Amino acid sequence: MEAKTKVTFFGTEAAIPELGGETASFLINDQVMVDTGWNIVENLRRQGIEPGNIRYLLFTHMHHDHYISLPSFLYYFLITNKDLASLKILGPEEDLQPIMHHALEFLFLNRKFYPTRSYPTIVPLSPGDHYDDELFHLETTSSLHPVQALCYKYTDKETGKSVTFTGDTAYHEPIIDLARGTSLLIHEATYGATPANPLKNGGLHSSAMDAAEIAKAAEVEQLALIHGLRHNNEASVNAAAAIYSGPVMWPEKDQTIYL
Numbered sequence: 001m002e003a004k005t006k007v008t009f010f011g012t013e014a015a016i017p018e019l020g021g022e023t024a025s026f027l028i029n030d031q032v033m034v035d036t037g038w039n040i041v042e043n044l045r046r047q048g049i050e051p052g053n054i055r056y057l058l059f060t061h062m063h064h065d066h067y068i069s070l071p072s073f074l075y076y077f078l079i080t081n082k083d084l085a086s087l088k089i090l091g092p093e094e095d096l097q098p099i100m101h102h103a104l105e106f107l108f109l110n111r112k113f114y115p116t117r118s119y120p121t122i123v124p125l126s127p128g129d130h131y132d133d134e135l136f137h138l139e140t141t142s143s144l145h146p147v148q149a150l151c152y153k154y155t156d157k158e159t160g161k162s163v164t165f166t167g168d169t170a171y172h173e174p175i176i177d178l179a180r181g182t183s184l185l186i187h188e189a190t191y192g193a194t195p196a197n198p199l200k201n202g203g204l205h206s207s208a209m210d211a212a213e214i215a216k217a218a219e220v221e222q223l224a225l226i227h228g229l230r231h232n233n234e235a236s237v238n239a240a241a242a243i244y245s246g247p248v249m250w251p252e253k254d255q256t257i258y259l
């Protein structure tokens with residue numbers, strides 16, 4: 001069978017998900033996790049994926065809804081005797097190290113339980129940085145958000161396909177260059193079909209139309225919208241489709257897309 005790039009969405013909501021829902025977080029090729037959502041361990045196990053086999057955790061930014069289940073994920077490695085050194089954690093340099101420092105301190109507070117310790121590799125990134133693994137290549141650019149946030153382009157070296165994803169961001173032109181020609185653009189659309197009001201956009205988020213403008217200008221192959229209220233999904237897809245002529249979706253929880 002021809003190799004495919006696989007993207008599994010665990011959640012597409014923002015901040016507090018509805019009961020049974022999950023905040024924006026997804027998994028690429030069963031081993032690269034993007035943000036944790038509220039329930040990373042349960043989400044992985046529900047897909048039949050052993051959490052301790054995750055090789056990379058990529059953070060778009062360090063707002064709580066994007067990393068809140070980090071402690072339970074790290075704990076899973078300890079309690080299943082998985083070496084935390086097999087895990088690499090990448091994210092925006094301004095906030096990644098302090099938060100990882102506290103998360104690891106919290107994890108190892110009770111010295112009685114885990115006397116031999118291993119630590120994940122922490123890789124702080126700045127906008128414009130690249131990162132290479134045997135299986136993929138990452139490029140980054142900035143977001144427009146109140147904290148330092150990164151957008152990533154993941155290129156699968158096996159298939160040649162690429163997934164470009166924003167964290168949280170207001171409309172931000174540099175994303176067009178990053179996303180140019182990408183196989184799948186995953187863009188936040190917090191405001192749904194309501195235009196972002198420049199006077200009230202202190203949180204710096206996007207509408208579905210903002211996402212569609214980026215998708216159109218970057219000539220991406222398909223667009224997935226995330227990070228919004230569930231009841232807005234259909235209106236968001238319709239609003240984006242009026243601007244961008246390629247396929248648009250709001251992924252379902254646990255939906256897998258093959259590229």
Ligand SMILES: [Zn+2]
Nearest residue numbers: 015063065168
């Ligand atoms: Zn968010």
Ligand SMILES: [Zn+2]
Nearest residue numbers: 061063145168
């Ligand atoms: Zn945010």
